[in-house]
Amino acid sequence: xxxxxxxxxxxxxxxxxxxxxxxxxxxxxxPGKLYREGRRARILLDAAREAAAEAVxxxxxxxxxxxSGTRAVQTGVAGMLTGRRRIGRHLIVSSVExxxxxxxxxxxxxxxxxxxRLPVLRSGAVESGAYAEALRPDTALACLQSANHxxxxxxxxxxxAEACRAAGVPLLVDAAQSLxxxxxxxxxxALTASARKWGGPSxxxxxxxxxxxxxxxxxxxxxxxxxxxxxxxxxxRAVRAEAAAEAVRLRELTERIRLRVPQLVPDVExxxxxxxxxxxxxxxxxxxxxxxxxxxxxxxxxxxxxxxSSCTSDTLTPSHVLRAMGVLSEGNVRVSLPFGAAEADxxxxxDVLPGVVAGVREKLGAPVAAPAAEVxxxxxxxxxxxxxxxxxxxxxxxxxxxxxxxxxxxVLSDDEAARLDIPAWCEMRGQEYVGEEPADHGVAYVxxxxx
Amino acid sequence: xxxxxxxxxxxxxxxxxxxxxxxxxxxxxxPGKLYREGRRARILLDAAREAAAEAVxxxxxxxxxxxSGTRAVQTGVAGMLTGRRRIGRHLIVSSVExxxxxxxxxxxxxxxxxxxRLPVLRSGAVESGAYAEALRPDTALACLQSANHxxxxxxxxxxxAEACRAAGVPLLVDAAQSLxxxxxxxxxxALTASARKWGGPSxxxxxxxxxxxxxxxxxxxxxxxxxxxxxxxxxxRAVRAEAAAEAVRLRELTERIRLRVPQLVPDVExxxxxxxxxxxxxxxxxxxxxxxxxxxxxxxxxxxxxxxSSCTSDTLTPSHVLRAMGVLSEGNVRVSLPFGAAEADxxxxxDVLPGVVAGVREKLGAPVAAPAAEVxxxxxxxxxxxxxxxxxxxxxxxxxxxxxxxxxxxVLSDDEAARLDIPAWCEMRGQEYVGEEPADHGVAYVxxxxx
Numbered sequence: 001x002x003x004x005x006x007x008x009x010x011x012x013x014x015x016x017x018x019x020x021x022x023x024x025x026x027x028x029x030x031p032g033k034l035y036r037e038g039r040r041a042r043i044l045l046d047a048a049r050e051a052a053a054e055a056v057x058x059x060x061x062x063x064x065x066x067x068s069g070t071r072a073v074q075t076g077v078a079g080m081l082t083g084r085r086r087i088g089r090h091l092i093v094s095s096v097e098x099x100x101x102x103x104x105x106x107x108x109x110x111x112x113x114x115x116x117r118l119p120v121l122r123s124g125a126v127e128s129g130a131y132a133e134a135l136r137p138d139t140a141l142a143c144l145q146s147a148n149h150x151x152x153x154x155x156x157x158x159x160x161a162e163a164c165r166a167a168g169v170p171l172l173v174d175a176a177q178s179l180x181x182x183x184x185x186x187x188x189x190a191l192t193a194s195a196r197k198w199g200g201p202s203x204x205x206x207x208x209x210x211x212x213x214x215x216x217x218x219x220x221x222x223x224x225x226x227x228x229x230x231x232x233x234x235x236x237r238a239v240r241a242e243a244a245a246e247a248v249r250l251r252e253l254t255e256r257i258r259l260r261v262p263q264l265v266p267d268v269e270x271x272x273x274x275x276x277x278x279x280x281x282x283x284x285x286x287x288x289x290x291x292x293x294x295x296x297x298x299x300x301x302x303x304x305x306x307x308x309s310s311c312t313s314d315t316l317t318p319s320h321v322l323r324a325m326g327v328l329s330e331g332n333v334r335v336s337l338p339f340g341a342a343e344a345d346x347x348x349x350x351d352v353l354p355g356v357v358a359g360v361r362e363k364l365g366a367p368v369a370a371p372a373a374e375v376x377x378x379x380x381x382x383x384x385x386x387x388x389x390x391x392x393x394x395x396x397x398x399x400x401x402x403x404x405x406x407x408x409x410x411v412l413s414d415d416e417a418a419r420l421d422i423p424a425w426c427e428m429r430g431q432e433y434v435g436e437e438p439a440d441h442g443v444a445y446v447x448x449x450x451x
Numbered sequence: 452x453x454x455x456x457x458x459x460x461x462x463x464x465x466x467x468x469x470x471x472x473x474x475x476x477x478x479x480x481x482p483g484k485l486y487r488e489g490r491r492a493r494i495l496l497d498a499a500r501e502a503a504a505e506a507v508x509x510x511x512x513x514x515x516x517x518x519s520g521t522r523a524v525q526t527g528v529a530g531m532l533t534g535r536r537r538i539g540r541h542l543i544v545s546s547v548e549x550x551x552x553x554x555x556x557x558x559x560x561x562x563x564x565x566x567x568r569l570p571v572l573r574s575g576a577v578e579s580g581a582y583a584e585a586l587r588p589d590t591a592l593a594c595l596q597s598a599n600h601x602x603x604x605x606x607x608x609x610x611x612a613e614a615c616r617a618a619g620v621p622l623l624v625d626a627a628q629s630l631x632x633x634x635x636x637x638x639x640x641a642l643t644a645s646a647r648k649w650g651g652p653s654x655x656x657x658x659x660x661x662x663x664x665x666x667x668x669x670x671x672x673x674x675x676x677x678x679x680x681x682x683x684x685x686x687x688r689a690v691r692a693e694a695a696a697e698a699v700r701l702r703e704l705t706e707r708i709r710l711r712v713p714q715l716v717p718d719v720e721x722x723x724x725x726x727x728x729x730x731x732x733x734x735x736x737x738x739x740x741x742x743x744x745x746x747x748x749x750x751x752x753x754x755x756x757x758x759x760s761s762c763t764s765d766t767l768t769p770s771h772v773l774r775a776m777g778v779l780s781e782g783n784v785r786v787s788l789p790f791g792a793a794e795a796d797x798x799x800x801x802d803v804l805p806g807v808v809a810g811v812r813e814k815l816g817a818p819v820a821a822p823a824a825e826v827x828x829x830x831x832x833x834x835x836x837x838x839x840x841x842x843x844x845x846x847x848x849x850x851x852x853x854x855x856x857x858x859x860x861x862v863l864s865d866d867e868a869a870r871l872d873i874p875a876w877c878e879m880r881g882q883e884y885v886g887e888e889p890a891d892h893g894v895a896y897v898x899x900x901x902x
Contacts, residue, residue: 003480003488012479021472028463028653029454034746034763035755037454067518067654068675196675202479203518203654203676224519224647225654225679295485304486312485 002345003304006197007149007177007281007336012235013199019234020201020227027226041226048226048233055236056191056208057183064207065232067223069176069194070100072205075217076172076190077104080141081113083214084170088138089113094126094145094155095324098174101143102320113140123273124153124325131156132163139169146178150308150321150334151272152254152281154178158186170213177278179206180239180339181247189213198239199339200232239339247279250337253346254282257335264354269428271327280337283308285322287425288394289331289360297356298333303349308332310389310417317416318389328424329417330390331357364394378407385441389417393425396447400431403449408434414442422447453796454755457648458600458628458732458787463686464650470685471652471678478677492677499677499684506687507642507659508634515658516683518674520627520645521551523656526668527623527641528555531592532564534665535621539589540564545577545596545606546775549625552594553771564591574724575604575776582607583614590620597629601759601772601785602723603705603732605629609637621664628729630657631690631790632698640664649690650790651683690790701788702730704797708786709733715805720879722778731788734759736773738876739845740782740811748807749784754800759783761840761868768867769840779875780868781841782808815845829858836892840868844876847898851882854900859885865893873898 003011023044029037031045046060053060066072081091093105095117105115116134118126126144135142142164147154157173164171170189178184180198184191190213195204204223209215223229239246262268267287286294291309298305306312308319309332318329335349380399384392392413399409411422419436422445426433434446454462474495480488482496497511504511517523532542544556546568556566567585569577577595586593593615598605608624615622621640629635631649635642641664646655655674660666674680690697713719718738737745742760749756757763759770760783769780786800831850835843843864850860862873870887873896877884885897 001487003486005480005484005486005488008481008484009479012475017475020475024463024468024471024652028460028647029456030459033456033459033755033757035454035456035750036452037456037755067522071518196479201475201676201678203674203679223654225652225676227652228654228676228679299486304484304488306484 001302002342002349004335004337004341004349005304005306006338007334008306009196009202010199010338012201013238013339015238016200016231016235020231023227023230027230031226044230045226048230051237052206052233055183055233055240056179056193056206058191058208059211062208062210065223065229066205066207068203069192069197069205072192072194072207073098073100073174074104076192076207076209077101077108077141077143079209079215079217080170080172080190080213081108082216084140088136088140090116090136090139092116092118092131092134092139092142094118094120094143096120096124096148096150096321097143097145098149098176099320101145101174120324122325122327124148124151124271124321125155125273125276126160128156128159128163131160132167135163135167135169139167141172142169143172143174145174145176146184147278148272148321149177150319151283151325152177152278153273154276154278157184157188161186161188164189177281180236181243181279182240195232195235198236200235201228204228204232242339246339250341251279253337253341253343254280254335256346257282257350260350261353264350265357267428269328269424271322271325280341281334283332283334285328285424286331286333286357287328287428288364288390288397289357290364290390291330291332293360293363294331294333294356297360298352301352301356303352306334306336308334310415316388318420323420326420326423328421328428330393330421331360364390378404379410380407381410381412381444384411384413384415384418386414388415389421392418393421396422396425400447400449405449405451407449409447409449410437410444411447412439412442412444418445419443452753453793453800455786455788455792455800456755456757457789458785459757460647460653461650461789463652464689464790466689467651467682467686471682474678474681478681482677495681496677499681502688503657503684506634506684506691507630507644507657509642509659510662513659513661516674516680517656517658519654520643520648520656523643523645523658524549524551524625525555527643527658527660528552528559528592528594530660530666530668531621531623531641531664532559533667535591539587539591541567541587541590543567543569543582543585543590543593545569545571545594547571547575547599547601547772548594548596549600549627550771552596552625571775573776573778575599575602575722575772576606576724576727577611579607579610579614582611583618586614586618586620590618592623593620594623594625596625596627597635598729599723599772600628601770602734602776603628603729604724605727605729608635608639612637612639615640628732631687632694632730633691646683646686649687651686652679655679655683693790697790698730701792704788704792704794705731705733705786707797708801711801712804715801716808718879720779720875722773722776731792732785734783734785736779736875737782737784737808738779738879739815739841739848740808741815741841742781742783744811744814745782745784745807748811749803752803752807754803757785757787759785761866767839769871774871777871777874779872779879781844781872782811815841829855830861831858832861832863832895835862835864835866835869837865839866840872843869844872847873847876851880851898851900856900856902858900860898860900861888861895862898863890863893863895869896870894
């Protein structure tokens with residue numbers, strides 16, 4: 001049994017469990033009340049706030065506990081946009097932010113605001129120069145994650161914060177994925193985080209707003225589950241005490257996965273920045289593989305991982321992060337190791353993975369009907385209409401050898417994932433992606449054979 | 452040591468403590484994930500939702516967990532107002548709702564909506580006939596608490612729900628204070644509650660929206676602290692199992708306080724409906740007493756209670772509930788007994804209270820300077836400018852005997868509590884409250900001696 005999905009939710013840290021149990025009997029009363037039960041709760045809350053502020057690197061008065069990381073983002077973004085309404089109605093986010101940030105941006109747009117969504121490099125990182133250029137006189141707020149939750153790539157927060165400072169625009173940093181590892185450097189204005197990412201209880205978030213930053217608060221009430229707050233902070237302190245040593249150990253384990261998966265499994269793309277990345281996250285995509293089937297088979301083998309493939313999402317669209325990076329989304333696997341992940345489990349994962357991928361590929365390859373391919377001079381048309389990821393790419397791969405070098409294959413597809421995965425396949429295979437053309441049904445993705 | 456403030460927050464129920472500890476190891480993963488840790492969490496969440504729905508009397512799919520009772524109210528009110536935006540922009544609330552409802556109403560007003568705040572009887576209850584008359588064709592939502600949090604008065608929810616149904620207007624019931632005792636009868640459309648009121652963890656709320664009710668959701672994410680949710684539901688089931696017997700026992704204890712406090716302490720007004728009321732709450736106000744001093748002295752004697760007096764609020768205004776009822780607010784005490792409150796503690800409270808009130812009165816009476824009273828024919832002016840509750844009423848009481856029957860006393864005061872407490876004193880003392888007049892500083896409250 002190996003849980004490799006810490007980036008979704010880390011298992012509860014033993015210290016959090018202890019702190020929660022210990023504070024249940026002291027922490028139930030209203031800390032705003034003046035009688036003894038209230039005073040005891042207030043003392044607990046104040047101590048938790050001071051310890052959390054020390055871990056974040058802010059003043060206690062700048063930090064509020066919220067009922068989740070998502071809530072911290074919603075409150076933070078809305079409060080800063082409202083506080084700076086008179087300066088302007090322009091918001092900047094990167095295109096690989098967490099969905100909570102992107103949803104806040106959508107709300108703002110629905111409310112009449114303007115949003116710039118900055119593209120990222122193939123590594124998943126924004127360019128700080130491009131970020132600086134997007135700042136405008138009417139920019140009310142800029143948002144940037146400290147590190148990406150799907151591929152682990154670290155963002156250039158300090159450089160972007162400096163550009164924002166120079167332009168007089170506040171920067172909100174979503175530090176959900178990185179706060180366990182250390183403070184966020186640079187002159188940010190606001191910061192959000194989520195306790196479930198560092199082994200605290202689910203349903204506790206942090207919102208830090210620096211003194212002097214304009215902020216309009218609609219709700220005075222702070223999140224009230226004091227034992228959960230105490231446990232969240234105890235856990236943050238505990239993981240921080242281990243962070244330096246654990247970062248070295250987990251980085252070595254994820255590096256092992258980065259290097260060996262492409263050796264062990266054919267047709268794999270490892271995504272995300274190889275160096276500027278979080279210690280515990282590694283993400284790769286496997287050509288000709290159905291992400292849901294892969295997750296299911298890995299679960300049967302005792303491994304819990306996540307995927308950004310379209311088939312694992314409710315909306316049947318690939319992850320917005322992989323899309324923004326322009327990398328392959330089919331057969332996508334994110335391994336995010338929790339603190340204390342065992343080396344033996346990682347080794348067993350590497351042992352098991354090649355067989356699992358081969359098995360899924362075999363199942364997919366076998367039942368596929370012969371494509372309706374029709375020879376037209378030196379071009380072929382593959383009808384993959386109604387077929388879902390990874391079938392369109394599989395069909396393309398099957399026929400590319402049937403056209404001469406210089407010839408083209410048109411893949412007809414109505415699957416959203418094909419728009420991402422066919423160009424990604426070309427990149428991986430050294431073929432030329434010509435572009436897409438409208439078709440009677442769906443879209444024709446045109447690929448030229450160059451080798 | 453006796454904690455008599457269950458209406459603010461009930462002590463954590465032992466069952467909640469057990470359930471929380473037991474579910475910590477199962478409940479940390481994301482219940483949306485398909486691997487085994489996620490599936491285990493999903494099973495826990497589904498079971499909690501079913502048990503909560505059974506306690507509320509709704510379908511599981513109608514019930515959502517939120518991060519607090521306040522959040523449930525905010526989400527419920529906003530969701531229904533938005534969902535029925537096209538029908539109209541009119542909201543009805545009673546004037547004695549919890550602050551979370553009143554704040555939601557203020558937000559709606561700030562956003563261009565119209566709000567009717569229904570007055571209440573001196574008992575604290577709304578008249579269902581008056582409520583029905585307030586319904587308009589453009590009414591988007593009506594709100595009514597099941598019972599009042601400060602005085603315990605039950606509201607005529609079933610009758611109001613029937614009127615709303617006839618008018619085609621949805622009714623949202625804030626059931627925070629009553630859900631521990633039983634389901635809310637009547638055809639309500641939405642219901643909110645808070646686990647801290649029934650011995651569950653702080654920071655868990657319930658929002659129920661009946662199927663078919665128009666509701667616009669801005670956030671898909673449900674509150675994620677699953678162990679806290681499990682504990683909240685376990686506690687609700689546990690208190691429900693004891694509720695019938697405990698209601699009889701606590702009602703007898705609060706009845707004892709209702710009857711004996713006026714016998715033991717002179718110049719006391721017991722407020723709230725004597726019959727249609729919650730079992731555990733009793734509220735009274737003591738003339739010539741400073742609420743903050745009274746709470747402090749009771750805390751020294753080991754009793755934790757709340758007060759709606761102006762001196763115990765941050766804004767130095769009396770409780771909006773007492774104000775809407777038109778009852779005395781000075782020296783206000785709310786006793787709200789938790790499940791299992793000991794009879795011996797109630798008896799000790801009744802033993803201690805007379806001495807505590809007498810002590811506070813003595814301290815307040817002694818240092819008061821002689822009032823600047825000036826004889827003008829058969830009327831007196833008392834200058835209590837700059838003096839806070841309960842001084843203006845004390846000064847009035849001191850001089851009323853100095854004017855002949857038929858003569859008047861003008862009390863000059865700039866204390867907001869005087870507007871409520873001088874008429875209330877007249878009601879208690881059988882004197883005539885003539886009204887208020889503008890004065891150079893503050894307001895002149897005019898009282899005619901009639902006995």
